[in-house]
Amino acid sequence: MSVKTLKINGQDIAAEAGKSILQVAKEEGIPIPTLCHLEGVTDVGACRLCLVEIKGINKLLPACVTEIGEGMEVETNTPRLQEYRRMTVELLFAEGNHMCSFCVANNNCELQDAAIEVGMDHTRFDYRFPDRGMDLSHPEFAIDHNRCILCTRCVRVCDEIEGAHVWDVGQRGEQCYIISGLDQPWGEVDACTSCGKCVDACPTGAIFRQGTTTAEKLGDRAKLSFLINAREKQEWTR
C-alpha cells in the first residue's frame, strides 16, 4: 500500500494513495459539505458543493473526484469557498421550484440542510420558475422534476446497486432532466424492479412514495451503504 502525505487546513495527514480528498477529509473528521455524493456509489462531481482550494492550482476542484497527491496543501473552508458554496446552493434554489412549506421532504431534505450549512438565507438570483412536470405513472413512487437538482444519485444507485439502470439524464444544459427508460413514463419501464432505492437515495423531495404528504418522506440513505457492505463483506446486519 502506497501512502501519500498531504495537508488539509494545515493538518498533516498520511493516507492511502488513490483515495479522494473527500474520503480522506471524512476519515480525519474534517467537514466538507456535499449533495451529490452518496456512500456506496461512484462520485461524479455534479453538485460542486465540495469544492476545495489546492495550493498551486488556481481552479477550485471538487473534493469527491480529486485524488490526493503527495505534498498537496488543501484548504476546505476559506472565505472564497464559503462564497462559492453559498452561491452554488442559491443557484440550485433559483433553478428549480423548491417550495419547502408543503414539500414531502420538508425537515428531511439535504438541500435544505445544505442551505443552512452554507448560511444561505435568501437567493440573490431571480427564481426561474421553470415549467417542469411530475411523473406519477409508477404505482408506488413518483418523481417531481421541480424538486430535482440533477445530483444523479438515483441514476447511480439504480445502475450500480440495483443493476436495473432505469434512470438516466436526458437533454442538455438547462433542459436537462432525469428520464426513466427511454424517456418513457416511469410506470411503463419494464426494467424498474420497484425496489425504492432511488427514493432513499434522493436528497430532496423529488422522488417519493405515492401518497406521501407534507414532511412525511423519511429517506433512508444509510440503507444503501448497508447494502453495499452486506454484499461485499457479507455482513447482513444493521
Add this chain to the structure above:
Amino acid sequence: MSKTVVIDPITRIEGHAKISLFLDDAGEVEDARFHVVEYRGFEKFCEGRPFTEMAGITARICGICPVSHLLAAAKTGDKILAVNVPPTGEKLRRLMNLGQITQSHALSFFHLSSPDFLLGWDSDPAKRNVFGLIANDPDLARAGIRLRQFGQTVIELLGARKIHAAWAVPGGVRTPLSDDAKQWITDRLPESFDTIHTAIDLFKKLLDQFNTEVEQFGQFPSLFMSLVGDNGEWEHYGGKIRFRDSSGNIIADGLSEDNYQDYIGESVEPWSYLKFPYYKPLGYPDGIYRVGPLARLNTCDYIGTEAADRELQELRHRGGGVPTSSFLYHYARLIEILACLEKIQALMEDPDIQNPRVRSDAGINALEGIGVSEAPRGTLFHHYNVDENGLIEKVNLIIATGQNNLAMNKTIKQIAQHYIHGNEIPEGMLNRVEAGIRCFDPCLSCSTHAAGQMPLQVQLIGADGQVLNEVYRG
C-alpha cells in the same frame, strides 16, 4: 352633486379591502361597495400537483383558518381515494375543527371586535384595539387570549404545530391522540368554559344597549346556508347542506356537496377580486345567502349540547325566531364556542378517541372529488379534478367569506345610509361601517386566496366619479 366616500383600508379584519360609499346629489348614501383588492391565484398554481399535496398547499391560503382548508382538502382527497375514514380518524378531524372554530371565534370576538363594544364605537381609534382592551379590562383580555390559546393548542397537540399542520390527509389523519394531549385538553376545559360563559353574559348585557346596532347592522332577510346533521343538528364537519329563509322555512335540505354547482352560482363584479356566490334557483343577486356562525345556528334545528342549546333558545327568542341581524353574528360566535367546548368535552370522554387506527389507504379510485366542511366563517367547498395518476387538472374553491359577499355589501349600505349624511364623515361613523364588515369576520386572504395584513380605506365618491373625501388607516 353626488359623491363617494372611500374607507381604505378596513382595519381589524383578515386581508385587504376598501369601502366606497356613493352619495347622491342630496348628499345621502345611494350605494356602498365592499372591494376586495387582493388576488392570489391558488386555483391556478395547484394545477399539475398531486392531489395528496392539496391539504398542505391550500392550508397555506390562510394562517388563521388553515385547518378549514386542511379538512376540506382531506375530505376531497377521501373522495378521490373513495375510502371511508376510520371512525377515530373522523373524530380527531372533528376535534381539530372544534379547536379551530374556538380559536378563530375567540380571535374575532376578543381581539378584533370587542374593542368596539367595550371601548365604544367613537372612542379613540388609536386605543380601540386589543391593547386598549388589555389596558381597560386586563382580566377579560387575558381570558380571551387564553381561550384562543386553548383552541390553538388543541390544533398543535394533534398536528404538531398551531399553524399549517399538514396532519389531516386523504384517508384520515396522520397520528392518533396522545395521552398527554388528552390530559392537557381535559385539564384546560373548565377554565375555557368559565371564559365563554362570562363573555356570553357580558355580551347579552351589552346587547340590551345595542338596539340601534342590531337594527342597522345588516338587518335584512336573506337565505342562510350551512351543513346540518342527519337529524337537523348543528354540524361543522359532516352532514348535508341546508338552506333556510328568514321566515324559518327550509328552502332546500339534504343537498350533497357533490352537486354544489346545481345550487350555487358564482358571479363576478369588475370592482372586486372577491366573487359573488348566490343560490342558483333564485338567481343573481336575489339568491343572496349568508353563511357562518349565525347561518349555522339558523339552519340547524338544535345544537345537540345542553348549555349551547339553552343559549340558542335565547338567541332565537331575542332575534324573533330566525335572527336576521348581522350584528348577531358576534352572539352566534360565542354560542358556537360554547358548543365547541361541550363537543370537545364529549370527545375527551369518548372511549374510542385514542384508537390508533386513524388512516385508510387506497389508490386513485375517482377522478373527481368535492369536499365540504364548515370553516369558522362558513361553508367551505374544495373541488378537484385529477388525471388517472392523481395530478390535479382543475381546482375550484368556494370560500365562506365569498358567500357572504352580497350580504356584506348590503350590510355596509344599510349602515352607511343610517349613519352618514353629507360629505363630512365622523371617524366613529366610519368605524361603524367597518364594524358592519367585521360582523362577518371576513377572511379576505382565503376568499380571494390572496395575501397580506389588512388595514382599511374609505372613499367618498361624487356623482361625477371624483373622490371627494378619503380616510386611510394603516
